[in-house]
Amino acid sequence: EAGVAQSPRYKIIEKRQSVAFWCNPISGHATLYWYQQILGQGPKLLIQFQNNGVVDDSQLPKDRFSAERLKGVDSTLKIQPAKLEDSAVYLCASSLDSVARGAGELFFGEGSRLTVL
Amino acid sequence: KQEVTQIPAALSVPEGENLVLNCSFTDSAIYNLQWFRQDPGKGLTSLLLIQSSQREQTSGRLNASLDKSSGRSTLYIAASQPGDSATYLCAVRPRRGSTLGRLYFGRGTQLTVWP
Numbered sequence: 001e002a003g004v005a006q007s008p009r010y011k012i013i014e015k016r017q018s019v020a021f022w023c024n025p026i027s028g029h030a031t032l033y034w035y036q037q038i039l040g041q042g043p044k045l046l047i048q049f050q051n052n053g054v055v056d057d058s059q060l061p062k063d064r065f066s067a068e069r070l071k072g073v074d075s076t077l078k079i080q081p082a083k084l085e086d087s088a089v090y091l092c093a094s095s096l097d098s099v100a101r102g103a104g105e106l107f108f109g110e111g112s113r114l115t116v117l
Numbered sequence: 118k119q120e121v122t123q124i125p126a127a128l129s130v131p132e133g134e135n136l137v138l139n140c141s142f143t144d145s146a147i148y149n150l151q152w153f154r155q156d157p158g159k160g161l162t163s164l165l166l167i168q169s170s171q172r173e174q175t176s177g178r179l180n181a182s183l184d185k186s187s188g189r190s191t192l193y194i195a196a197s198q199p200g201d202s203a204t205y206l207c208a209v210r211p212r213r214g215s216t217l218g219r220l221y222f223g224r225g226t227q228l229t230v231w232p
Contacts, residue, residue: 004160033220042121042206042222043161056219091160105151106208106220108161 002026004109006092012115018080021112025073025094031055031104032069034077035091037111043091049075079114087116119144119211123223130230136194138226140207145185148210152181152192155204155225164205165192169212197230204228 005024013019025032031050035043046065048056051072060067064083069075079086089111097104120143130136140150149168153161165174165181167190173182180193190207204227208220 006160040224042208042224043220044222045219048219093161105163105166107163108153110160113158 004092004094004107006090006109006112008112009110010113010115012117013082014117015084016081018078019082019114020076020078021090021092021114023075023077023092023109025075025092026096026107029094029096029107030072031095031097032075033093033095033106034067034075035093035108037089037091039088046077046090082114082116084116087114089113119147119209119221121207121209121221121223123205123207123226125226126224127227128229130197130228132198132230132232134197134230136197136228138192138194138205138228140190140192140223142188142190142209142221144211145188146212147185148212150181150183150190150207150209151220152179152190153206153208155206157203161206194228197228199230199232201230202228 007022033048034046036046037043046060047067049069052069067077091108091111093106093108095104095106122141124139151166152164154164155161167174167183178195183190204225206225208222
């Protein structure tokens with residue numbers, strides 16, 4: 001079974017530029033998550049989708065971050081304009097179960113490492 | 118708000134030792150707790166998932182226990198090997214509130230097993 005795919009693996013940009021990350025979850029997984037992991041910290045949820053609807057985006061800095069999940073499969077996370085503090089690894093994860101069932105195991109991709117200069 | 122703490126932050130041991138990594142959480146109303154492994158520059162690999170109704174889960178040399186009432190979980194690694202060197206993260210999923218689907222992570226325990 002193929003895992004969660006993410007691209008690009010690495011990206012270096014200057015502040016105020018824009019960047020986009022792509023995620024393809026495990027086939028059939030209804031729930032998709034984007035997490036931000038700053039060096040030395042645990043991951044923090046940015047946004048959670050169930051199919052193509054947003055379930056939780058309360059921790060997403062909406063003035064600069066946006067995300068979409070068209071057709072309930074692939075997802076993109078965009079940052080525009082980027083700030084120095086956005087330097088982090090952006091992790092995509094998916095789970096089979098719906099939020100309501102709450103019991104699903106999360107599977108993570110390799111992550112996209114962003115460096116903002 | 119749920120807070121997750123992992124102790125110790127770092128651990129360095131010789132090969133062959135049995136290890137215990139600790140995780141504590143402040144709100145016992147959880148659906149499940151999941152242990153992950155993270156290698157440098159990599160994503161997270163799921164090790165064990167314990168549902169709130171369970172007391173422990175085992176996979177190979179790994180055993181994870183859950184004591185929901187005291188807000189604690191331990192990950193036991195038997196006969197450690199250099200290949201076990203990685204950061205180990207625990208995460209809990211809350212049972213109530215607007216953050217039902219959100220995992221709360223600890224900062225992790227960085228493990229080094231030397232030959």
